[in-house]
Structure formats: structure tokens, C-alpha cells
Amino acid sequence: MTERRQVNIAKSARTTVFYIFVIGIAAIILLPVYFIISLSFLSTREAYTYPLPLVPALNTHFELRHGERGYLLSVYDRVEGGYESVLDTKDSKKMSEYMRYQLATPVTTEDLEQQFAKLESQDVVRFSRRRNLLENYQSFFRVSGYKAVPALIRSLQICALTIAISLSVGGMAGYAFARYTFRGKNLLKFSTLFVRMFPGVAIAIPMIKILVGLQFYDRPIGLSLVYSIGNIALTVWITASIFMGIPESLEEAAQVFGATKARAFLRITLPLALPGLAAAAMYSFLGAWNETVSAIILTQFNPTFSVIVYQTVLGAVGQVNLAAAGGMAMALPTVIFTFFIRRYIQQMWGGITI
Template identity: 70%
Template structure:
């Protein structure tokens, strides 16, 4: 009896399991979905309620004579038309239709339409939406995005390098050796994270500038590393602690030097921890603006140029969403690759 039910129980357990996984995924994805969707919406749509789930591919317009010139109305989801703009300035209308409604139109096309309005009265027309409009606008106002992007990648790379090398060594020491003052030392490395960094951002930048790093953003990685060294120490030491010392000893028995044993045996096993620490270091460096904005002038980091574009983006939350998406892309790509190292199989296989 029991044996006939077993596959069934197993299958239902499996279904439950996946149901659980899916529901967690939904919780994570829903906000992301709206963020992404928002970055493609026109300004008008992004301030409507209820917020559309997806951007519309085209918009239907009504153009008629108005008090000031021509009255433009936009068809709503309920089929009614909402008045948008009343002007005789065709350039203004073209700009409005591009920036507010994400449906670019040329002035001659508009003039053709108004000529028809003069003859026929009311004209209805349809325009395709430019879904990438917010992204275009973002890059239009974000000057020197390319060089700033490279700079930020360099800073993030340097930060990873510094914090993993300095922090990794100390982490190894705390995991493998017993020495006087160990607990105290290990605890005090955390002080850099306990002290509110925001309170000393300005003096730290002044120190950097005095060292010759004024407007040399790469110097920022020195500051960014401070926090991530501490993280790296704690993460790596806990990982090293979990790797049996006997493995290294076994390697040494087979003739490897201690260093070789470390490199061949311990290091690969510690990769998940190093990857997690690298992740922290990358994100910290990539997203930081407080110090970067003070230190740089002609050579801003990417986070700084994004800040400059979006700090005043009230009334244009769709643009802020697009800028945020652009800024998130490298982090997401980095996440995609680093995940393989965080979750490697016992025995050193990656999937």
C-alpha cells in the first residue's frame, strides 16, 4: 500500500517545494517588474492611476481647434479623451509629444494634421510609442557617460583587488593561527564598519586630495576598500575556518609546500567566500556617491554623473527608473557571473 503512494507523496512534495520557490520568486520579481515597466512608460502614463502594467505600443490622439490654437487630447484606457495641450506653437507641441508622451512627431507632420483640422474640424490619429525614450533622454542629459563608466569599473576592480588581498590575508591568519590578542584584533577590524562612515566622508576625501588624488577618482578605491577589507576579513576567516586544516596537511604529506597546499587546496575551497566578499566590494564601490561627488570635478565616476542627471528628477520618475536601470546593469552582470563561484559544488566543480 505504502509503496504505491510513495511516488505520489514524492510528487506532491516536489510540487509544494516548487510552489514555495515560485512564490518567493514572485515576491522578489514583482517590485522589479514595476521598476522595469516604469522605465519604459511615458511621463504621462507613469503618473496615471492605476499604473499601467506594460507600456502601450501606440497612442491614439484627437486634434481639434482650441482656445489658444490646436487642442491635443490623448485617448485613455477607458476610451475617453483627456486634453493635454492647447497651443498654436507646433514646435512646442512636437517637444511635448516627445518628452511627455513618448511619441515623437515631426513639425511638418503636425502641420499637415493642423491643416486637416482647419478643413475637417476634428482629426484622429495614432502614433507609435518610442519605448526607449526615457533611456535616450537619460543619455542625452548624462554627459560623458562612457568615460565615467570605465572609471567606475576601474575603481570597483581596484577596490576588489585591495580588499581581497589585504583582507584575505588577515582573514586567513585569524582562521588558522592562535595568537595573543587575536579576538581583540579581529573584533577591532570591525570598528571601521561600526563608525558611521557618513560622518567622516569629507575629511577622508581631504586626505585623499592631499595625497594627490584630487580629481583622480581611482583614489576613491582606497577609501572604498576600508569598509570592504573588514567585511572580507570576517567572511574569509569564517570560510577558512570551515575548511579542514587536515586537507592542507594531506597535500603537504604528498610533497606540496605549505604555499602550494594553500593555493591548490584551500584557496579553491575559499572561492565562494571570496566571491561573496568581492560582491560586497563591487557594489559598495559602484554605487557610492557621497565621497565621489566631493573628490571629482572633470573626471566623475558613473554614480556621480547619474546623480547629476537624476538628483532633480521630480516629476519624471520614469526617467529616474531608466537611469537606475542603466546603473544597475553592470552590478547585475557582475552578480550573474559571481553567483557561479558563490555556489560551487563541494570538490571544486562549477556548474
């Protein structure tokens, strides 16, 4: 009985250590994500308070009293538990702009004038207004100007073209490596990875001359061709592994019943290979969407969304919350794209069931 108890204790200890390890890894992964999401909703003032609030405030509490220069504005500090003076002015427009851009709380000048009038009959006026939680995102697109939306559409076009080129060329090459035997097959397959040994900027600089000659410079098709160079190699290896896992006898059986080789591929093999193609599409999308250095070099008047985010964040010196909003705006399309193809990714992780 004692030995059995010791076995149970050892098993419980291993299980506890395992769960602690898993929870620790999950915390390491999720805490930075939560941090940047929370930071993107904080006002500029909240973003520079210590300790940093874990969640943004839904309302802002104000206090007005007579000051040396006009009206003294104080804001309730959740950390200190009291009101802190932030602005002393008699200009209602200046105070309204401060409330909007620094506190993410829209208050009209007419509303402030009414609060100022109350000070004629009382020493202190306190009021609360609801915060605009999307102020950082609105400021990001306002700072980036009219270029943000066209750049977003342009980046989606580039990603779609990159996926189409990578899957068509890399998918056919992967099928060839999986189904056919020829001299130098393994060496040729391995050599496709050579292009991934060079950084994108090293390829982008000589590609300028080629793209200018083809009249593809500063156009989505030009960037798609450059991005596809590295993605094709990865697609070859992913699709080759998937096609090797699909029995060739299935195609042969379809051909016995009268299907052509092309029809057998389209009706039998291709649907089974969708998980691998979805994984390759995801990597192609992420690579094309997040590439910034090459996009800066290969564009001039038609930048991608990543370039717009980079320029906006670079110009938002001293506003980490605006930078966080730009990062979230950059990450949102990738999350949406991954959400739509998650079913195929899960099938690949779980294996192909025939």
C-alpha cells in the same frame, strides 16, 4: 480513519499557510522592483495618471481637430477609455516636442503637417504612432550630458580596484586567522569590524587631507582606498570562515607530494575558496558602486556614476519616470556583475564539496 484524515488536513493547512507566507514575501520583494521597472518605461503623462498603468503602452493614439488657438491635440486615455485634450497650438514644432518629451512618441514636424492638411477636408483626424520605450533612458543620459559615460567607466575602475584591494588584503588576513594560532587572535579579528561602526562620511572628511597629500584626491585610486577600509573587514570574516571550512590536511598532503606551501595554497586551497571570495567581491562591488555621499565629498571634477545619477535625479523634479530610469541605469551593472558570479555564490550557499 478519522484521525488520519485530521492529520492530513492539518498537514495540508500547514503547507497552505507556508506557501501563502512565501508568496507574500516574494510579492513584497518583487512588486517594488516591478513597479520601478514599469515606471522607467512610462511616459511622463502616463506616470502621473491614476491609477498608474501596470504596463507601458506600445502605441500612442492621437486625435486632431481645429481648436481655438490652432490645432487641438487629444490623446487616448486607457483608463478613461476616451480621448483627452492635452495641447492647443498651431506650432507643429512645439507639438512635436510635446509628443516626444511628454508622450515618449517621436513624431516629425513633416508628419504633423501632413495630418494638419487632412483637417482641411475633414473635421477629425486620428492616427497612431509607436512609442519609444527607451525615451526615459535616452533623456537621462541626455540630461546628464557628456559626463555619464566617463563617470560609468570611472565607477567600474573604482569597483575593480576596491575588489582587488579588499580581496588581497582581507583574503590574506582571513587565511592567517584561519590557519595560524597566535596571542590575541580573536580580539584582533573582532577589532577589524570597528571601522564599520563609523559612517562613510565620517571617514571621508578627514581622508580629504590624506588623499590630497598623496595626490590621490579626485582620482579612482583615492576612492578605492576609502571604500576598501570597510570592505576589508567584511572580507576578513567571510574568507576566514571559508578557509576554516577547508581541511588543512589537503595542503599537507600536497606538500607531502612535493608541492611548496605557496603552490599548495594556489592549486588546492584557493580554488576551493572561490565561493567565499566571490561573495566578498560581490559585497565590495555593491559597496563601491552604490556609495554616493563619500563620492560627492571626495570628487570634484571626476564624479562617479552614482553622483551623476544623484545630480540628474535631483534636477529632474516632477519627473518620477526619469528618476526611475536613473535608478535602473544604476542597478543594471550590479545585476550583470551578480549574474556572472552567481555560480560561485550558489556553491557557497550549498557548502563546499570535497
